[in-house]
Amino acid sequence: MDGVQVATRFIPTEECDADIRLKESLIHAAKDDIAIVKSPVGMPGRAIMNPFMQHVMAGEKIPHSPCHRCLAKCSPGEIPYCITDKLIAAVKGDVENGLLFCGAKAYMADKIETVHDVIADLFGTEPECI
Numbered sequence: 651m652d653g654v655q656v657a658t659r660f661i662p663t664e665e666c667d668a669d670i671r672l673k674e675s676l677i678h679a680a681k682d683d684i685a686i687v688k689s690p691v692g693m694p695g696r697a698i699m700n701p702f703m704q705h706v707m708a709g710e711k712i713p714h715s716p717c718h719r720c721l722a723k724c725s726p727g728e729i730p731y732c733i734t735d736k737l738i739a740a741v742k743g744d745v746e747n748g749l750l751f752c753g754a755k756a757y758m759a760d761k762i763e764t765v766h767d768v769i770a771d772l773f774g775t776e777p778e779c780i
């Protein structure tokens with residue numbers, strides 16, 4: 651069986667329930683806006699640079715809410731920021747202070763599409779049953 655894991659491409663869709671400001675951050679991002687960043691538990695990821703990520707990269711520790719117990723390896727007293735708090739902030743549209751997690755090619759999205767159109771584009775054909 652073949653499969654793919656697709657994340658970023660589905661954020662700037664009409665069906666995605668994220669705030670329009672997060673969708674717009676993605677469709678306006680340029681290649682140079684996307685940096686490799688460290689998650690609070692040290693794993694690498696990519697994000698669109700914003701004031702929040704500049705503070706983190708400068709070594710600041712961002713205060714956070716009580717632990718959501720989302721990552722077994724996370725030590726709430728030591729982390730530079732809480733990934734759950736910051737992903738939720740981004741989904742709610744706080745694109746200055748949220749974590750704008752994305753894939754390497756996020757800058758290629760240039761408009762808000764429907765999931766139907768994204769699937770058709772990915773597969774090069776009209777989807778049969780969505």
Ligand SMILES: Cc1cc2nc3c(=O)[nH]c(=O)nc-3n(C[C@H](O)[C@H](O)[C@H](O)COP(=O)(O)O)c2cc1C
Binds near residue numbers: 754
């Ligand atoms: C909003 C968002 C949340 C993500 N959360 C996770 C996660 O919890 N665990 C994980 O392993 N990867 C996570 N990823 C990374 C994706 O699984 C994927 O590896 C990455 O975004 C690259 O694929 P893409 O170009 O299709 O986005 C997340 C990505 C995004 C955009």
